[in-house]
Amino acid sequence: MTRKEHDFIGELEIENDVYYGIQTFRAIENFKMTRRRLKDYPFFIKAFAQIKKAAILANKEVGVLDKKRADALILAVDELIQGRYIDQFMVDMIQGGAGTSTNMNINEVLTNIALEKMGHKKGEYNYLHVNDHTNLGQSTNDTYPSSVKVAVYAKLSDLLKAMKILVEELEKKADEFKDIIKMGRTELEDAVPTTLGNSFNAFATYIKFDIKNIKFAMELMKSLNLGATAIGTGINCHPDYKFIVIEKLKQITEIDFKQSDDFIAATQDTGDFVMVSGVLKTAAVRLSKIINDLRLMNSGPRCGFGEIELPQMQPGSSIMPGKVNPVICEVVGEACHEVIGNDTTIMLCSQRGEFELNAFEPGIAYALFNSLILLENAYKTLANKAIKDVKAKPENCLNLVLNSVGIVTAFNPIIGYENSASIAKEALQSGKSVGEIAIERGLLTKKEVDDILDPKNMLNPKMPSIKK
Structure with a gap:
């Protein structure tokens, strides 16, 4: 029919x-x-x-x-x-x-x-x-962008919940790993010692920064051009409508939405969406950094860093028996890359607005919604399928520290930079430990080396005088 x-x-x-x-x-x-x-x-x-x-x-x-x-x-x-x-x-x-x-x-x-x-x-x-x-009393030009903002506000609320889940799991691991010494690295080269707890606590701090940014972005979504109709002049609606409709929406949603200060500007401008997307992009960049570090710390099991062990989720190869890949970190990274790409789409759609309306708002909405969905799922997935059950490998972490050339930095305040650099060079060429070379050269006693390289002292350094 x-x-x-x-x-x-x-x-x-x-x-x-x-x-x-x-x-x-x-x-x-x-x-x-x-x-x-x-x-x-x-x-x-x-x-x-x-x-x-x-x-x-x-x-x-x-x-x-x-x-x-x-x-x-x-x-x-x-x-x-x-x-x-x-x-x-x-x-x-x-x-x-x-x-x-x-x-x-x-x-x-x-x-x-x-x-x-x-x-x-x-x-x-x-x-x-x-x-x-x-x-x-309506136009697509006020109902559509207003609906997008209401929807984005709701999804940002969901995103915050997911982010807080990840923060909680990272902070639990930061506490669990607080006494596990590991090698710090700069530019993928040995630097100075830190703890595994410090690394996970830093990850949590990243997310906390992004939570603050998300809360700011949510405020931008509260300003609506509802009642502007076609181009912001309010044509074809009752003069009192714009005041009442926003109050009705506040009652329906229980969210303190408000009228835009300038309906003409608000109807043609999509800058608020660009700013929200920028916040999401920043969050995606930071999340990418976290998963990159996790993959490196997990690398091995025999020929990598092997400082942590991510949960084994599935077989990693159709040809190599026993291989397990860090698939959760990888899928989260792919989601982050799409969010970063979506930000470019949103920027381009936004700058295409001409005169009194931006005809490319559906492209903005589509990309922004997808970014919100991807990030929410990414935070939840990383928290529940990776961080929650990640394990430390304390012995590996300590051995990497003790065999590192980078710990010669701890000798600097006592024997000076030139002597320390010379020891580092010999250690790389000979395979000897930096402590062993310092003792052989008579620059330090064994007790001094043991004291300097004690993990607790390296993490809480003092500033002794340089030997003359």
């Missing part, structure tokens, strides 16, 4: 079992870029439904939408907020038209659900019209 629907372009037959209408159908036919549909991002549908509910309530309150239609639409939109009818949102996430197809997909589904609740059939728009009633 089908029903006939029309727009100003023409008339089409629409399957009667679907709740979307002709404009959604055209968008499905026109946009086949990603094959990722609106339905694949339910948090975005929920955010858009919350915006629509605020609009319906505001229009009802100012008296431009009658009670019967408003109440039917409220019943319909509440079902969308609860997660029903997800399969009806079929528009590709990347689309032309600045998000008009997404807005109309929402409007058509809402309208047809409400029509059935009013006792009518889908498509009987003479009783409840998609544009005249459901989209009353």
Whole structure:
């Protein structure tokens, strides 16, 4: 069974079992870029439904939408907020038209659900019209970016929770490993000793920095151009609507959203999304640094650093028996790389805005949502499948320190830089330990070497006088 629907372009037959209408159908036919549909991002549908509910309530309150239609639409939109009818949102996430197809997909589904609740059939728009009633006082140009911000705010909240999980696991390991001495490295060369606990504590500190940045980014998402309509002038909406709609949204979401200071600027500017993406990129860069260090510390088991042992998750080779790869670190790294790439997409889409509107907002939304999903999963995955059960190899760590040429640095304050450099050179050529050479040259006694190279002393260095 089908029903006939029309727009100003023409008339089409629409399957009667679907709740979307002709404009959604055209968008499905026109946009086949990603094959990722609106339905694949339910948090975005929920955010858009919350915006629509605020609009319906505001229009009802100012008296431009009658009670019967408003109440039917409220019943319909509440079902969308609860997660029903997800399969009806079929528009590709990347689309032309600045998000008009997404807005109309929402409007058509809402309208047809409400029509059935009013006792009518889908498509009987003479009783409840998609544009005249459901989209009353609105434009894609204010509802779409506002919905993206509401959705991003929600996902940033989820991201914070995931980040805190990783911080907790890193701090547990920092405490567990606090007394395990290891070799510090700069530029992949031996440096001076530290502890494994220090390394894991530094990782936790990175994430804490990014948590602060995320919280700042969330504040940017609270400023909405809802009520701006087409270009920021508020054309076609009641003069009181813009004040009421933001209050309704605050009640619905329990989040302190606010009006943009300048609707004209806010409707054409996407700089807030660029800033959020920049924060996510920074977080991805830091997370990449962490997984790179973990992979190196885990390398081996015989021919690498072998300072830690990551959990064994799966066989690592189809040809080499017994090989196990650090797959969790690798998958997290790949996710981070995509987030970094998405930031470039967002930057390019943002700078393409011309005059009163940025037509490339769907590209921004798609990339930003994907970055948020990837990072949330990355933090959770690293925390639960790698950090939680990582083990230290204390003996390996200590042996690397004691056999290192880098610990000759500890001799500097006593025998001077030139003598220490000469010892380091001989140690590299001969394979002898730096302590052994210092004793042979009569520069230090065995007791002095043992005292200097005691792990506790190396981690809490004093400043003795240079021997004359």
